[in-house]
Amino acid sequence: MTRAGLLGFPNVGKTTLFNALTGLEAFTAPHPYTTTEPNVGTVKVPDSRLERLAVLENSRRITHAGLELVDLPAVRSGSIRGLGAGREPDLLLAVVRAHDSGAVPVDEHGTDPVVQAEDLLVEVAMSDFEMFERRNERLLKEAAADPSLRPVAGAIARAAEQLGEGTPLRQPAWSDIELRAFRDMAPLSLLPCAWVVNVSEDDADHNMLVGQVRQAVPATDPVLAVSALIEEEVAGLEASQRAEVYEGLGLGEGATARVVRTVYDALGLVTFYTVNRRDARAWTVPAGTGAREAAGRIHSDMERGFIRAEVATISGVIACGGWAKARSSGAVRVEGRDYRVRDGDVMMVRFSV
Numbered sequence: 001m002t003r004a005g006l007l008g009f010p011n012v013g014k015t016t017l018f019n020a021l022t023g024l025e026a027f028t029a030p031h032p033y034t035t036t037e038p039n040v041g042t043v044k045v046p047d048s049r050l051e052r053l054a055v056l057e058n059s060r061r062i063t064h065a066g067l068e069l070v071d072l073p074a075v076r077s078g079s080i081r082g083l084g085a086g087r088e089p090d091l092l093l094a095v096v097r098a099h100d101s102g103a104v105p106v107d108e109h110g111t112d113p114v115v116q117a118e119d120l121l122v123e124v125a126m127s128d129f130e131m132f133e134r135r136n137e138r139l140l141k142e143a144a145a146d147p148s149l150r151p152v153a154g155a156i157a158r159a160a161e162q163l164g165e166g167t168p169l170r171q172p173a174w175s176d177i178e179l180r181a182f183r184d185m186a187p188l189s190l191l192p193c194a195w196v197v198n199v200s201e202d203d204a205d206h207n208m209l210v211g212q213v214r215q216a217v218p219a220t221d222p223v224l225a226v227s228a229l230i231e232e233e234v235a236g237l238e239a240s241q242r243a244e245v246y247e248g249l250g251l252g253e254g255a256t257a258r259v260v261r262t263v264y265d266a267l268g269l270v271t272f273y274t275v276n277r278r279d280a281r282a283w284t285v286p287a288g289t290g291a292r293e294a295a296g297r298i299h300s301d302m303e304r305g306f307i308r309a310e311v312a313t314i315s316g317v318i319a320c321g322g323w324a325k326a327r328s329s330g331a332v333r334v335e336g337r338d339y340r341v342r343d344g345d346v347m348m349v350r351f352s353v
C-alpha cells in the first residue's frame with residue numbers, strides 16, 4: 001500500500017488531520033510533542049463510481065483502495081523521528097499551521113505558514129545533510145584508493161553541498177546512477193512532498209495563503225488548504241450527513257478526496273477496477289503499468305496465465321447499466337498483455353493456468 005508520512009512542527013494539527021483522514025481517534029492536545037510514537041492508519045479512498053458499480057453488479061462486498069498514513073512525532077530542531085527502517089514513506093505530507101485560536105500554544109516557528117514551510121525545508125535538508133556528510137567523508141578516502149568509486153563519491157559530494165545550502169534533493173533531476181548512490185540512505189528531501197496548510201475555521205482567505213506557501217516551496221510541490229479541526233468533526237458523521245455538511249460549509253468534496261487526489265497525482269498513480277458478484281474492488285498501480293502486470297496485483301496466477309483483458313471505462317459501464325450491457329453494446333474492448341492500464345478502467349482478466 002502507498003504510504004504517506006505526516007511531517008511538521010508541534011501543534012500544527014498533524015494528528016487532527018490524521019484522525020480526519022483515517023476516522024481514527026488518536027490523541028490530540030493543545031501542547032507540543034503530544035505524539036511520541038507514530039500513529040498508523042488507513043485512509044479509505046472515497047470512490048462513488050466504485051459504489052455505483054457494486055450496486056449495478058450486485059456485488060456483496062466493496063473494497064475501496066487504501067492509502068497508509070503515518071502521523072509522525074513533531075520535528076524537533078535537529079531531529080526527525082519515527083521513520084524507522086521499513087517505514088519510509090513514499091511521500092511526505094508536510095503540515096503547516098495558519099490557525100491561531102489562542103488556545104493552542106505557538107512556538108518559535110509561529111503561525112505564519114510560509115515561515116514554517118521555510119523552516120521545515122531546512123530541517124529536512126539538514127537531516128539529510130548530516131547523513132550525506134558522513135558518507136562523503138568516508139567515500140573521499142575510499143575513492144582515493146579505488147578510482148571506480150569516484151563517480152559515486154562525486155554525486156554524494158554534490159548532493160551534500162546542495163543540502164548544506166538547505167535545498168532539497170528533489171529539486172534538480174539526478175541521473176539514475178546518482179539516484180542509485182543515494183538510495184540506501186533513503187533521503188527524506190528526495191521524496192515527493194505535498195503541503196497542507198491547516199487553516200482556521202473562520203479563515204476565508206485560503207487562496208492567498210496557499211499562493212504564498214507555493215512561492216516558498218519547490219515548484220513541483222503541490223499545496224492545499226484544509227481545516228483539520230472541521231474535517232475531524234465531520235469525519236465522525238454518517239456518510240449521508242457528511243455530504244450535507246460539506247455542501248453547507250462550501251467545502252466541496254471534503255479533505256479526504258482532495259488529499260488522496262494530490263497524493264495520487266504526485267506519485268503518478270492510477271486506479272483500475274474489478275467486479276463480480278463477490279466483490280467490487282479498486283486497485284492502485286503506477287501509471288503506465290501493463291495489463292498483465294496489473295493482473296498480477298489481483299492474483300499471481302492471472303499474471304502467469306494471462307491471455308487477454310476485457311476493458312471498459314467505469315463511467316461507460318455505469319452509463320450502460322452494468323458490465324453485461326456494456327459488452328453487448330460494444331463498450332468493452334479486448335486488450336493484450338502490454339496494454340497500459342488507464343485511470344478508471346474496469347478489467348476482466350482472461351487467464352489459464
Ligand SMILES: Nc1nc2c(ncn2[C@@H]2O[C@H](COP(=O)(O)OP(=O)(O)OP(=O)(O)O)[C@@H](O)[C@H]2O)c(=O)[nH]1
Binds near residue numbers: 010073101
Ligand atoms: N482552532 C484550531 N485548532 C486546531 C486545528 N487543528 C488542530 N487544532 C488543535 O491544536 C491542538 C494540537 O493539535 P494536534 O493535532 O495534536 O497537533 P500535532 O501537530 O499532532 O501536535 P504534536 O503531536 O504535538 O506534534 C489540538 O488541541 C487541536 O484540537 C485547527 O484547524 N483549528
Ligand SMILES: [Mg+2]
Binds near residue numbers: 015016027028034035
Ligand atoms: Mg500529534
